[in-house]
Amino acid sequence: MGHADMSHADMSPAARARKALVEQFGVAPSAVWSAPGRANLIGEHTDYNDGYVLPFALPHRTAVAAAPVDGPCWTVWSEHTNERVGFGADDLTLGRVDGWAGYVAGVSWALRDAGHPVEPAVMAVASDVPLGAGLSSSAALECAALGALAGDAAPIGEWPRIAQRAENAYVGMPCGIMDQSAAVLCERGHALFLDCRDSSYQQVPFDLDGAGLAMVLIDTRAPHRLVSGEYAARRADCEAAAKTLGVLALRDVDSAALDEALARLGEDVTRRRVRHVVTENQRVLDVVTLLRAGWIREIGPLLTASHTSLRDDFEVTVPQLDTAVSAAIAAGAYGARMTGGGFGGCVLALIDAAAEQEVSAAVTAAFAQAGFDRPAAFLVTPSVGASAD
Ligand code: ADP
Ligand code: MG
Numbered sequence: 001m002g003h004a005d006m007s008h009a010d011m012s013p014a015a016r017a018r019k020a021l022v023e024q025f026g027v028a029p030s031a032v033w034s035a036p037g038r039a040n041l042i043g044e045h046t047d048y049n050d051g052y053v054l055p056f057a058l059p060h061r062t063a064v065a066a067a068p069v070d071g072p073c074w075t076v077w078s079e080h081t082n083e084r085v086g087f088g089a090d091d092l093t094l095g096r097v098d099g100w101a102g103y104v105a106g107v108s109w110a111l112r113d114a115g116h117p118v119e120p121a122v123m124a125v126a127s128d129v130p131l132g133a134g135l136s137s138s139a140a141l142e143c144a145a146l147g148a149l150a151g152d153a154a155p156i157g158e159w160p161r162i163a164q165r166a167e168n169a170y171v172g173m174p175c176g177i178m179d180q181s182a183a184v185l186c187e188r189g190h191a192l193f194l195d196c197r198d199s200s201y202q203q204v205p206f207d208l209d210g211a212g213l214a215m216v217l218i219d220t221r222a223p224h225r226l227v228s229g230e231y232a233a234r235r236a237d238c239e240a241a242a243k244t245l246g247v248l249a250l251r252d253v254d255s256a257a258l259d260e261a262l263a264r265l266g267e268d269v270t271r272r273r274v275r276h277v278v279t280e281n282q283r284v285l286d287v288v289t290l291l292r293a294g295w296i297r298e299i300g301p302l303l304t305a306s307h308t309s310l311r312d313d314f315e316v317t318v319p320q321l322d323t324a325v326s327a328a329i330a331a332g333a334y335g336a337r338m339t340g341g342g343f344g345g346c347v348l349a350l351i352d353a354a355a356e357q358e359v360s361a362a363v364t365a366a367f368a369q370a371g372f373d374r375p376a377a378f379l380v381t382p383s384v385g386a387s388a389d
Pocket of ligand 2: 137
């Protein structure tokens with residue numbers, strides 16, 4: 001199976017960003033920060049229902065190196081595009097900078113809007129997070145830029161909201177609070193149990209190494225289609241159902257009262273959407289209970305049940321995701337599920353650490369047989385959130 005891009009294996013993103021700043025702008029950085037991509041262990045399409053999610057940070061990170069400049073403008077360069085984009089104070093109004101640099105301009109805008117001083121700077125970006133694969137490279141970029149531009153001047157507790165605002169209001173992407181919270185708050189060897197209603201969180205032990213286990217992340221490379229339209233449709237379905245049921249959000253439907261709630265909903269489609277959200281919230285709580293007890297292997301069936309629910313009830317999978325899950329389980333994975341919004345993206349599988357080759361080979365073979373593009377797979381360990389490098 002193909003592996004993640006290893007062409008920079010000898011240098012960390014932080015080291016590359018540092019070096020690039022010197023090469024591109026002739027100055028040494030005054031600050032270098034990095035932030036990770038994330039995978040959601042369980043709790044899919046629960047965030048906008050005020051529910052629970054359980055992401056963990058990936059070892060893959062995005063780094064931003066910055067240095068102040070005298071002039072009136074910011075300039076940002078990214079290794080990914082090998083392109084420089086400039087913006088001035090005038091551009092720090094909503095949506096003025098398009099494309100990838102908008103995430104950085106958006107952070108500058110959101111910082112100022114939250115009352116934190118941001119001075120013009122040059123910045124260099126380097127990343128190991130696959131872009132657009134549902135691993136939240138956007139939040140990694142925002143949070144690394146936030147650190148490089150503001151550092152400790154903005155209290156870290158405010159970072160997720162500021163970065164989310166950059167993406168919601170400036171870039172125009174209506175994401176929840178999960179991605180930015182994970183990029184900032186995650187701890188090594190833990191998953192982040194986040195309540196999307198009030199943004200409260202707890203660190204839950206998730207020590208795969210200690211249990212002889214591993215998570216393999218399979219990037220299906222399936223082309224993302226219909227994502228924004230279907231996302232909006234699912235959200236609307238959930239909001240309408242909550243209204244019918246007389247609750248603020250589907251989070252307020254207890255799993256013990258599910259049958260009663262379903263009986264009050266007219267359409268089969270609506271019933272299935274609600275059943276997914278309510279059972280998925282319960283699965284997050286069950287996974288948290290198991291992890292706290294140190295029973296990692298035992299979460300496997302809940303991961304697989306989540307996938308089945310996303311496939312049959314919420315209908316956000318595609319054949320590549322279903323194939324990767326079936327093949328991983330047939331090859332001995334304890335459980336597997338799509339992670340992210342669906343309609344493409346990645347699958348997470350819980351395996352014995354020694355089974356990586358076997359599971360990867362099985363998924364690759366199943367993809368070849370189905371005529372799908374070759375997937376990429378890599379092992380991921382729960383890693384740390386944003387840090388100064
Ligand atoms: P995801 O967050 O799942 O990777 P998004 O569509 O939310 O997918 O964000 C991907 C976008 O973020 C890219 O298309 C690009 O505009 C921007 N981006 C993320 N990381 C970088 C980077 N290192 N350099 C330039 N742009 C980046
Ligand atoms: Mg994103």
